[in-house]
Amino acid sequence: MFLRSIKRKKSGKEHRYFSVVENRRLADGRTMQRQVVYLGEINDSQQAAWRKSLEVFDEDRRAYRPLSLFPDDRLLPPDAVDAVSVQLSQMQLRRPRAFGDCWLGCLLWEELGLGRFWARRLADDEGDVPWEKVLAILAINRLIDPGSEFRVHRQWFGNSAMDELLGVDEAAAGKDRLYRCLDLLLAHKDELCRLLAERWKTLFDASFDVLLYDLTSTYFEGECGQIPKAKHGYSRDRRGDCRQVVVALVVTIDGLPLGYEVLPGNTSDKTTLKAFLEKVERLHGKARRVWVMDRGIPTEATLKQMRDQGMAYLVGTPRALLPKLEQKLLELPWQQVHEGMAVKLLKHEGEMYVLAHSDQRDKKERAMRRRRFKALARGLHALRKRLPKRDTLLKRVAVLQSKAGAVARMIRVHLPPQGKAITPKSFHYELNIEAYRDAGVRHGSYLLRTNLNDPQAAPAGLETISGNAPQLWTMYMQLVGVEAAFRSLKSELGIRPIYHRIEPRVEAHILVAFLGYSLTALLRKKLSSHAPGLTPAAVLEALSEIRMVDVCIPTTDGRWLIMPRHTEPEPRHEMLLQRLGLTLPPQPAPRIRSGQLIGTPA
Numbered sequence: 076m077f078l079r080s081i082k083r084k085k086s087g088k089e090h091r092y093f094s095v096v097e098n099r100r101l102a103d104g105r106t107m108q109r110q111v112v113y114l115g116e117i118n119d120s121q122q123a124a125w126r127k128s129l130e131v132f133d134e135d136r137r138a139y140r141p142l143s144l145f146p147d148d149r150l151l152p153p154d155a156v157d158a159v160s161v162q163l164s165q166m167q168l169r170r171p172r173a174f175g176d177c178w179l180g181c182l183l184w185e186e187l188g189l190g191r192f193w194a195r196r197l198a199d200d201e202g203d204v205p206w207e208k209v210l211a212i213l214a215i216n217r218l219i220d221p222g223s224e225f226r227v228h229r230q231w232f233g234n235s236a237m238d239e240l241l242g243v244d245e246a247a248a249g250k251d252r253l254y255r256c257l258d259l260l261l262a263h264k265d266e267l268c269r270l271l272a273e274r275w276k277t278l279f280d281a282s283f284d285v286l287l288y289d290l291t292s293t294y295f296e297g298e299c300g301q302i303p304k305a306k307h308g309y310s311r312d313r314r315g316d317c318r319q320v321v322v323a324l325v326v327t328i329d330g331l332p333l334g335y336e337v338l339p340g341n342t343s344d345k346t347t348l349k350a351f352l353e354k355v356e357r358l359h360g361k362a363r364r365v366w367v368m369d370r371g372i373p374t375e376a377t378l379k380q381m382r383d384q385g386m387a388y389l390v391g392t393p394r395a396l397l398p399k400l401e402q403k404l405l406e407l408p409w410q411q412v413h414e415g416m417a418v419k420l421l422k423h424e425g426e427m428y429v430l431a432h433s434d435q436r437d438k439k440e441r442a443m444r445r446r447r448f449k450a451l452a453r454g455l456h457a458l459r460k461r462l463p464k465r466d467t468l469l470k471r472v473a474v475l476q477s478k479a480g481a482v483a484r485m486i487r488v489h490l491p492p493q494g495k496a497i498t499p500k501s502f503h504y505e506l507n508i509e510a511y512r513d514a515g516v517r518h519g520s521y522l523l524r525t526n527l528n529d530p531q532a533a534p535a536g537l538e539t540i541s542g543n544a545p546q547l548w549t550m551y552m553q554l555v556g557v558e559a560a561f562r563s564l565k566s567e568l569g570i571r572p573i574y575h576r577i578e579p580r581v582e583a584h585i586l587v588a589f590l591g592y593s594l595t596a597l598l599r600k601k602l603s604s605h606a607p608g609l610t611p612a613a614v615l616e617a618l619s620e621i622r623m624v625d626v627c628i629p630t631t632d633g634r635w636l637i638m639p640r641h642t643e644p645e646p647r648h649e650m651l652l653q654r655l656g657l658t659l660p661p662q663p664a665p666r667i668r669s670g671q672l673i674g675t676p677a
Contacts, residue, residue: 078166079110091146092116093163095626112168112626112640117144117161128157131636132666139664147631159667160631167627173219174236174641175621175648178660179614180215181240183594187274189214196263202255204247209256210587212237212248217591219615221569224253236623239639239663257583264586268334268358271593275331279600285328285365287554288351288372290344291561293571293585294319302578306340312571320573322585323347324561325355328367328553331596334358335589337582345374352386365389365527367554382425382526389551392428392522398513400522404430412545420544422528429523429544429551437519444482444514451479451486455504462497484510523551606654617651621659630667638665 079096082089095112116127128141143158145151151160184190193207200206215237216227232238232248241247275281292310294317299305305318312319319340326332334355338347348368355364363385370391373381381388397404400421409417415434420427454475458468469490476483484507491501525547570588575581598611606614626638640662644652652658 078163080163089119090116091119095166095168109643109645111642112624113643114626114638114640117146117163118158119145119149130664132664134666134668142667144636159634159636161628161636162631163628165629169625169627171622171624172234172236173619174240174623175618175644175659176219176615177215177235177237177240178621178641179598179618179657180218180594181211181237182657183218183597184211184215186278187593187597188270189590189593192267192270193263196266197259200259202252204243204252206256206259208241208243209247209252210260210590211241213253213256213587214590214594217569217588218594219619221588221591223574224257225250228253236639236641239623254580257580257587260583260586261579265358267586267590271331272333272359275327275333278597279329279331281327281329281331283327283333283359283364285367285550285553286325286333286355287328287367288323288325288348289369289554289558289561290321290323290338290347290372292319292321292340293573296572296574297576299576301576302581304337304339304578304581308339308341317572320581320585321347323351325351326596328550329600331600332589332593335585337585344372345377348373348377349380352381363387365550367551369554378526387525387527389523389525389527389547391551392524394517394520394522397430397517397520397522400428400430404428410544412548416548418544418548420547425526425528427525427528427547429525429547430520431523431548432520434519436521440518441515444518447479447482448485451475451482455486455488459499459502459504462499462502465491465493465497468497468502481514485514523547601655605656606651609651614651614655617648620645621648633669635668635670636665637668639663 079094081092081094083092084090093114093116094110095114096108097111099107099109101107118127128143130139131142132139141157145158145160147160147162147164149160151158190207190211193210194205197206197210202209212227212232213224216222216231219235220231222231228248228250232245238244238247246252272283292308292312294310294312294314295302295305296317299318302318304320306320307315307318308321309315310317310319321338321340321342323336323338324332325334336347336351336354352366365387366381366389368388368390370393373388373390378388378390400423403423404419404421407419407421409419409432411417417432419430421430422428455472458471458475462468463471472488472490476488486504487507488504489502491497495501527547570585573581573584575584595611598614602609602611602614621642621644623639623641626640628636628638630636641659644659
């Protein structure tokens with residue numbers, strides 16, 4: 076990199092403009108020059124009438140004051156007041172750090188009104204740094220590069236431009252300060268959920284007529300002796316060896332989060348729904364809503380209670396119910412949703428059942444069945460050749476059947492009675508043709524269940540969905556919005572594993588991840604209308620290439636002029652910003668400092 080000056084004449088006067096330029100080698104061997112940082116005009120010793128001055132923060136006086144900058148290759152005018160001569164030839168670039176993604180995160184934070192919300196809620200708690208800014212650091216870290224509070228303190232904050240964007244110093248990311256911030260959050264969780272509902276309504280005219288509900292789990296590393304909710308249970312992370320908590324999440328049909336709940340790790344899916352329905356009504360009032368849920372969450376008692384209270388639901392149903400309705404469903408015609416997807420609608424005992432069949436799912440399930448069937452048959456064949464002792468044989472057969480799952484019913488295994496010798500005749504197996512055919516018929520099919528059989532029971536605007544099988548299937552498919560939210564929480568936002576050892580901080584950790592997901596959901600919603608096809612992760616990664624550096628220029632009186640500058644966006648960044656309707660902010664104010672700089676040049 077090198078310093079370039081350009082001379083221009085305006086109204087008969089000469090002006091000089093400076094910028095930092097880099098050389099880039101192209102694929103064809105040519106060299107291209109690119110302006111990295113624009114420094115602007117620095118005065119020449121000419122008429123005072125047009126001398127340019129800028130606001131500079133004097134770190135010694137702790138105050139802003141105007142300064143006129145002159146290059147050291149020009150004499151300082153004798154009448155210059157508040158002027159300083161800078162040695163441009165000794166310019167250094169220090170502290171390159173991420174700017175573009177952090178700046179976008181701060182914009183999303185303010186657009187959701189989270190800065191004002193937390194400033195009011197945390198104003199009574201004393202702190203050298205406003206607590207809402209400390210929380211912004213934690214939440215935006217979750218959005219961009221999730222890590223532990225200790226990692227934020229030791230690494231991420233110093234490698235980001237959050238200090239310039241929030242107007243704070245490194246004290247804002249002190250380790251103890253970050254942990255203390257977590258201790259202040261949980262009391263305001265319900266108010267936060269109300270705020271988000273209001274903002275989604277204001278920003279996107281979001282509808283809360285259809286709500287998606289699902290559960291996931293996140294596990295701990297360690298014993299978790301002081302966390303009562305940390306229990307062993309069914310692990311969706313395939314970490315049954317670790318204690319966990321269950322997280323219940325509700326989002327709108329567009330994937331906008333409305334609320335969540337942290338439950339003990341051994342909570343059964345069937346026991347969570349009733350309390351969550353009551354909480355949503357308490358927070359957002361009673362209304363006609365359609366609850367979309369996966370199978371296994373509602374019990375028959377809960378569904379009956381929802382029908383009695385006038386609540387609408389659309390839930391997945393275990394495929395084991397198919398044989399009971401199969402004869403009636405065979406008589407009904409298929410309705411084509413799109414190529415490869417067809418549905419049937421059956422009214423039965425005051426409810427409606429939607430049978431959906433997907434060609435792609437059919438192929439996938441047949442391939443899975445074939446693979447498991449072959450593995451089971453080969454394992455049994457190997458046992459029949461070796462003929463181990465009876466106890467060993469029983470254990471090996473049990474393991475094979477457990478791995479095969481439902482496919483195990485397709486092969487009848489005949490074991491010799493107690494005390495009889497194990498021979499190829501006494502230990503044999505055969506194909507269960509009936510079970511094999513039944514499984515093949517039901518491949519690619521799944522059953523939905525709803526009480527939306529009366530247009531008057533549907534929320535306003537959704538009357539036409541009653542009795543419309545394709546629309547009911549389309550609505551159920553929106554449940555992938557919750558699954559996408561869980562993937563985002565676990566992968567992109569790093570909610571797992573949890574290392575905290577105190578339960579309030581565990582729940583505060585999940586609240587910070589929920590805030591990070593709210594920022595992700597806001598960005599995804601904006602992209603869907605302005606730049607469809609782009610994901611939040613792709614946008615953040617692209618904007619992270621816009622960096623901030625400290626341009627450090629020594630003065631002739633022994634001080635340093637420090638000019639924080641974000642780099643010039645490249646064409647693809649400019650196109651992305653244009654699609655989002657965003658403009659990079661003005662450059663931060665320079666600072667002037669006495670003494671030596673800390674660190675080494677970039």
